[in-house]
Amino acid sequence: MKIGIDLGGTNVDIGAVDDSYRILHSLQFRTADCRTPEELQTIVLDGARKLIAEAGLDGEQIDFIGMGCPGEIDTEKGIALAADNLPIDRIPFAKLLSDAFGAPAKLDNDANCAAWGEHMAGVSKGYRNVVTVTLGTGIGGGIIVDGKLLHGKENHAGEIGHMVIDIHGKRCGCGRIGCWETVASTRALTREVEHQAQYAPNSRLGKLIAANGGRANGKTLFIAMSEEDNMARSIFNDWIRSLEVGMWNIINIFRPDMIVISGGISKEGETLLQPLRAAVGKCSTMIRAGRLGGQAGLIGAAALDELSI
Amino acid sequence: MKIGIDLGGTNVDIGAVDDSYRILHSLQFRTADCRTPEELQTIVLDGARKLIAEAGLDGEQIDFIGMGCPGEIDTEKGIALAADNLPIDRIPFAKLLSDAFGAPAKLDNDANCAAWGEHMAGVSKGYRNVVTVTLGTGIGGGIIVDGKLLHGKENHAGEIGHMVIDIHGKRCGCGRIGCWETVASTRALTREVEHQAQYAPNSRLGKLIAANGGRANGKTLFIAMSEEDNMARSIFNDWIRSLEVGMWNIINIFRPDMIVISGGISKEGETLLQPLRAAVGKCSTMIRAGRLGGQAGLIGAAALDELSI
Numbered sequence: 001m002k003i004g005i006d007l008g009g010t011n012v013d014i015g016a017v018d019d020s021y022r023i024l025h026s027l028q029f030r031t032a033d034c035r036t037p038e039e040l041q042t043i044v045l046d047g048a049r050k051l052i053a054e055a056g057l058d059g060e061q062i063d064f065i066g067m068g069c070p071g072e073i074d075t076e077k078g079i080a081l082a083a084d085n086l087p088i089d090r091i092p093f094a095k096l097l098s099d100a101f102g103a104p105a106k107l108d109n110d111a112n113c114a115a116w117g118e119h120m121a122g123v124s125k126g127y128r129n130v131v132t133v134t135l136g137t138g139i140g141g142g143i144i145v146d147g148k149l150l151h152g153k154e155n156h157a158g159e160i161g162h163m164v165i166d167i168h169g170k171r172c173g174c175g176r177i178g179c180w181e182t183v184a185s186t187r188a189l190t191r192e193v194e195h196q197a198q199y200a201p202n203s204r205l206g207k208l209i210a211a212n213g214g215r216a217n218g219k220t221l222f223i224a225m226s227e228e229d230n231m232a233r234s235i236f237n238d239w240i241r242s243l244e245v246g247m248w249n250i251i252n253i254f255r256p257d258m259i260v261i262s263g264g265i266s267k268e269g270e271t272l273l274q275p276l277r278a279a280v281g282k283c284s285t286m287i288r289a290g291r292l293g294g295q296a297g298l299i300g301a302a303a304l305d306e307l308s309i
Numbered sequence: 310m311k312i313g314i315d316l317g318g319t320n321v322d323i324g325a326v327d328d329s330y331r332i333l334h335s336l337q338f339r340t341a342d343c344r345t346p347e348e349l350q351t352i353v354l355d356g357a358r359k360l361i362a363e364a365g366l367d368g369e370q371i372d373f374i375g376m377g378c379p380g381e382i383d384t385e386k387g388i389a390l391a392a393d394n395l396p397i398d399r400i401p402f403a404k405l406l407s408d409a410f411g412a413p414a415k416l417d418n419d420a421n422c423a424a425w426g427e428h429m430a431g432v433s434k435g436y437r438n439v440v441t442v443t444l445g446t447g448i449g450g451g452i453i454v455d456g457k458l459l460h461g462k463e464n465h466a467g468e469i470g471h472m473v474i475d476i477h478g479k480r481c482g483c484g485r486i487g488c489w490e491t492v493a494s495t496r497a498l499t500r501e502v503e504h505q506a507q508y509a510p511n512s513r514l515g516k517l518i519a520a521n522g523g524r525a526n527g528k529t530l531f532i533a534m535s536e537e538d539n540m541a542r543s544i545f546n547d548w549i550r551s552l553e554v555g556m557w558n559i560i561n562i563f564r565p566d567m568i569v570i571s572g573g574i575s576k577e578g579e580t581l582l583q584p585l586r587a588a589v590g591k592c593s594t595m596i597r598a599g600r601l602g603g604q605a606g607l608i609g610a611a612a613l614d615e616l617s618i
Contacts, residue, residue: 100376129461143562145454152438152564153593159561164554167475176557178474245473248485252563253452254470255461284462 003065004302009085017302021121066304068113115142117300127257135263183242204229262290313611314376326611330430375613377422403611424451426609444572492551513538571599
């Protein structure tokens with residue numbers, strides 16, 4: 001039995017995963033209120049203890065513990081170095097987990113874990129060259145080359161959201177201009193929806209946003225589109241074009257077997273995939289949505305023992 | 310002893326290479342006037358025969374023949390499929406060479422061979438993750454991940470010159486808008502030099518170009534810069550910024566140990582490298598010029614037998 005831990009800025013998911021990568025039991029704990037590294041550490045370790053107890057496992061049944069973390073990671077030493085939305089300051093999670101539960105433990109970043117989960121147990125299983133694009137507040141990437149995760153120096157590979165596609169575009173949080181995620185993340189999409197709806201308060205989109213206190217969320221645009229709102233369709237088309245440019249860049253650089261789209265928006269399925277597939281139509285790279293949804297990170301973490309590097 | 314063949318649109322270089330990747334003897338033949346696949350085939354095979362005779366080799370001394378080709382390649386079958394500037398139409402070079410000289414033969418594309426040459430015997434020897442950027446008429450790429458060349462599906466990986474960095478920019482020969490090579494290739498630089506010099510005929514740059522019949526070449530700008538021409542410096546700075554954006558994209562995607570700049574312009578050395586290094590200063594990826602110059606492709610071709618895939 002393996003334990004997978006998926007640490008995020010809002011929650012941490014902890015699950016017991018069997019050798020076929022099925023989640024037998026899982027728990028979720030809130031991390032958003034954590035103020036110190038010690039608090040965070042306690043939530044993770046106590047949470048894992050609780051999971052193990054509830055799942056009725058004894059220590060000898062646990063073969064491996066894998067953990068996915070946001071931010072900067074030292075994968076070799078198993079240390080979470082720093083993160084934007086969590087009080088992380090060089091927490092040696094691999095050692096802490098290994099000492100607490102008497103099993104080998106590994107740490108990797110969250111985007112890599114999601115990519116690895118889909119590769120080991122999801123949509124890209126059996127393909128050796130795969131780029132997973134995680135669409136969310138930003139755009140993350142997990143790159144698998146020849147069946148292995150590409151980490152790069154200091155584990156910094158895969159920052160595909162900071163690939164510049166518009167050198168005269170908007171400034172990104174990273175300080176550079178025109179990064180892919182400034183136009184193609186779901187946050188960029190939501191902001192554009194809110195911005196344009198101001199000028200069309202009587203449109204279906206405008207009314208949906210007004211009813212939600214002036215804010216859009218990840219579903220607003222898709223609801224308006226399903227109700228034939230032209231402005232919503234136009235915003236979506238522009239966004240797809242931005243997304244497509246970065247996907248073509250990935251194709252030109254890697255020509256992978258498959259690009260996997262993950263993140264909450266991948267639930268939109270064919271509405272999202274069909275135009276992307278049309279855009280890359282003549283090329284042999286497959287475009288698929290992730291199959292494991294929000295569990296990809298947890299399953300991928302539990303499968304980190306299968307990673308040869 | 311290995312034979313390396315570097316096929317280009319103007320010439321083909323054929324050399325005898327020893328196990329330490331030194332070129333013992335080499336010959337060059339013109340390919341620019343070839344009109345049919347049969348002519349091209351004859352130039353390559355007769356050229357190799359001549360090289361072998363001149364080098365005083367007998368057949369049993371030849372362990373391997375490797376060839377680099379521009380355009381589309383089927384590396385598995387060793388077939389050159391098509392190329393823009395040569396009459397190539399499914400020429401089975403690997404079989405032709407192997408049958409003619411009684412040794413195993415392999416084919417790969419020219420940018421990959423240049424990257425592989427620098428990796429086996431040049432500046433990136435000993436580094437396992439390296440991206441080689443070949444600056445010329447276009448921008449080519451050879452990507453080494455974990456000590457192996459990244460081929461991608463149908464050998465299409467490494468098209469880094471067609472990474473879009475300016476979605477509102479110039480149309481590229483490939484049909485897309487704003488590819489890196491539309492602004493950062495040496496051709497883009499030369500065109501910009503010619504364009505701007507029209508408006509400053511009395512500048513040093515303007516006079517150099519006028520003296521050359523209205524045309525710039527790869528050295529014009531650097532000569533004017535060495536003579537303190539401000540316009541030349543300004544054009545160069547803009548070009549470096551375009552180059553830098555793509556290099557940062559490569560860093561964000563791969564975070565390689567090293568980026569190697571190859572192509573004729575890499576002879577400019579520190580004039581080119583110093584500002585690029587400054588731009589990526591805080592990052593751990595090294596920026597180096599290729600060490601093998603125009604011989605990288607030939608040496609890399611001869612070393613293709615060391616490629617595990």
